[in-house]
Amino acid sequence: MPRSLSLRQRLSMCGEGWLAVVIPFVVGLGLSLAFMAGADFTEWEFRDDDPAAMGQLVELNLVRRKTRYYYELKYRYVVDGVLYENVAVTKTQAEEPDPATPLRVQYVPGHPEWSRIPGLRKTHIPNWLWLVGLFPILIGVVAAVFYVRAVLASWRVVRYGIVTKARSSRRPLPGLGRRGKPLSQVILTFQAFDGQEYELHLGPVGNFNQGESTRVVYLAHAPSTVQRYDSLPKPVKTLLSAQPA
Incomplete structure (x- = not known):
């Protein structure tokens, strides 16, 4: 028996x-979630017909990451009388923005705090890094x-x-x-x-x-x-x- x-x-x-x-498992899941949180998925979050507002460049910094250089922009924009701030980065140093040129800022309808500058990224972290x-x-x-x-x-x-x-x-x-x-x-x-x-x-x-x-x-x-x-x-x-x- x-x-x-x-x-x-x-x-x-x-x-x-x-x-x-x-x-x-916990280490891998933590890495994936951390890299996903810092990745740029604006192509999924935004559409070409999303509303836009004119933004103002507040701060511009040249950032070095190993052997690469890029610019980090801090910008402001107003939607329905409310002031918002966000950050965008260029892909390379060659894409130096002109502080005198107004910025075209797109935002998600119903969530104006979610914004992007078309052609720029929200972070320098590669999207594929979460696969690590x-x-x-x-x-x-x-x-x-x-x-x-x-x-x-x-x-x-x-x-x-x-x-x-x-x-x-x-x-x-x-x-x-x-x-x-x-x-x-x-x-x-x-x-x-x-x-x-x-x-x-x-x-x-x-x-x-x-x-x-x-x-x-x-x-x-x-x-x-x-x-x-x-x-x-x-x-x-x-x-x-x-x-x-």
């Missing part, structure tokens, strides 16, 4: 692995897949796992050797509750001597699905030792 698992027991098997999922955040988000998604698979596997081991003793042996690997010495693989042999013997092949690893005893865990409904007891996460081993078979 499968063992029951309470919510507390399920949470105890999650450990701190969820941090590998949450941290990249997709990389850590993708890492978080991949980590989530492996994390969920590991947690589900731990649940199956705790619900259906049977701990039993196994004896180790070594068998030579034909045609494989290292520094002139033949390689051998470690095999753990155990007897399941159905009376049959099964094997766990560890490959040419492990410090097991011939006939050494160790513990393995196999699934009651699938004895061929087996793994070393010592390789299990600590919460899983704790629940296996605390629950009756």
